[in-house]
Amino acid sequence: MDLATIDPPAPAATTSLEALETPCLVLDADRMDRNVSRLRSRLDALGVSLRPHLKTAKSIEVARRFMSAPEGPATVSTLKEAEQFAAAGVRDMIYAVGIAPAKLARVAELRAKGVDLVVILDTVEQAQAVAEASRAAGMRIPAMIEIDCDGHRSGVVPSNHAQLLEIGQVLRAGAELRGVLTHAGDSYKGGGVEAQQRYAEAERLAVVEAAQLLRSADLPCPLVSVGSTPTAHHAKDLAGVTEVRAGVFVFFDLVMAGIGICQVDDIAVSVLATVIGHQREKGWIITDGGWMSLSRDRGTSKQAIDQGYGLVCDIGGNTYRDIIVADANQEHGIIAVRPGSGARLPDLAVGDRVRILPNHACATASQHAAYHVVRGRSHAVEACWPRFGGW
């Protein structure tokens, strides 16, 4: 008896949604392609390039479908992503999380293999660490200065001229100053088209002002990078900006639909789950799609429409009106009618399958090891694209 060889049955190259093990992650490639085309057309018209953020996808198959070229440019959120995508041929990446000094050895190792990996930072200490690591590795590691455009998280405020110039000078002297970068995290709060246009303009102004300051001090600033999915879809003018970063737009999710950046029917990822029981007196359908497969993300809980742990569709991806995953345990999802909606629970038997649209595509996708690829209403699974996690 050789139990060590037992593995869940691997899905065939082509199979059907009815034959997949549940819960699992389904990707509607038609919707994905449409989402990519939409943003690309928008940015082409604005004359800036797209540097897609690959943290949502974590899959080279997906990445190749929304990068401009197989070599990039791209944005990553971990060194694991940088290493995985480098191994698949991506050569131009920004690691867009403030660099920890202990990570610079891995950065230098990738750069030594011909990958133009750029780090970001917002302190003089980090700039000194990059200079020191550059000396140690016998190369100039490029870094961008993170700018704070909205008080959301990290970055130097553009009015802090002294700090911007000091960081710039340390990088020029001992490493390489590649430019400035910001992210309008506050844009995820929504607020309508005009608010989004203001967020986008604040994002642009913050980096353009910082770039002007650096250049006026004879410091180089080739890259001027902005980005968030909401602002990328609302910017009216990107004068002075060289590139836009965005990630979640490739799949979209209920949070993005809730702030009006997409429609529910644009959401390209869903979790396939199987009905495992009913509590009919309570109006509950129980499935095997719990928070382990949906993630604990409750990003719509403070939006106008709370989608619970996700919005329920039939196996073909047709949304049931006002039917949500009202609660979730680790491997149990509780489907119910949205309170106050007056909707009726669909008639689903034990063994029937549903698809759950996620609150937050990045969080939900991260719970899975692969995308099962379908197109439109078809139940045929065309491909299984692996994805990775970790750091």
Add this chain to the structure above:
Amino acid sequence: MDLATIDPPAPAATTSLEALETPCLVLDADRMDRNVSRLRSRLDALGVSLRPHLKTAKSIEVARRFMSAPEGPATVSTLKEAEQFAAAGVRDMIYAVGIAPAKLARVAELRAKGVDLVVILDTVEQAQAVAEASRAAGMRIPAMIEIDCDGHRSGVVPSNHAQLLEIGQVLRAGAELRGVLTHAGDSYKGGGVEAQQRYAEAERLAVVEAAQLLRSADLPCPLVSVGSTPTAHHAKDLAGVTEVRAGVFVFFDLVMAGIGICQVDDIAVSVLATVIGHQREKGWIITDGGWMSLSRDRGTSKQAIDQGYGLVCDIGGNTYRDIIVADANQEHGIIAVRPGSGARLPDLAVGDRVRILPNHACATASQHAAYHVVRGRSHAVEACWPRFGGW
């Protein structure tokens, strides 16, 4: 140039917390051992056996430290767990999520290899599916009837005699009726010692009543299984119960501390993170420990003490009083003083390391591929135990 070989540096067999890549998961084995001894002593005194739930651990190294024997018994939440633990020698498992008919082929495959894997169900349709799969596989697949003791999720209410008996008869005729099982999910709400004792007694009564009904109809009921970490720590009498299931007790977490089941200093898992910046005017320390490493679980948000995304400790595991991860993005954690506490932010520089105690051990551990094992205040990492995810 061979980029396909690039991998993050594998940790040496023994290393130190200062040398690990961050973020990563740290397990204090001293705390784990103490947590296991505590519950084992309790259940020994009550005369029932422990069937630990391995869904929190998802690691054979951890499982071996809290199962009674290498063969089990154990509880699992996915067939992936059943297959992985079977491959490592576990032979007695309950898959404690209502069975989906399409999963019975995998169950039969494991049983054919000598693993006593038991399923659970709460509908006649599922019992019929188990009987059908038994016929197809030429074996009797054992199933337990899930009992609803508190209206929390799944199960047949004990007063629904007709349904209990019908399920029991279908199983006896075409499969195997192994017993009854319940889970007091409502006990996670807390409410103090007396409330927990009531939850535990309600759990016991529900299964004992169901077992009596089945036996009075000449149906077998060898296993009478209860379990949740809170009730396992509060039951005063388990007469009629044959076994207790519990899982999160092996690590504990802030949710369990918040309802008084453990102390904060009992929590055995934490996320090691590195400081990557400051926003001093706002009182923020930024780390690389975002929600991807901590999980999106906000289980303490409705408790008396909201721990944000986790409670912050120094690298040696000493808790900073009232310092929490106040907010988190995918790869950023924002450390701040708990509002209203009057505490002072610790003096941490870029590159310093902290450990974050999680709200929910199951959710946080699931974001990681390994445990880095330490003991007590030591910074020495004794071992790296792999863990798995998926279904």
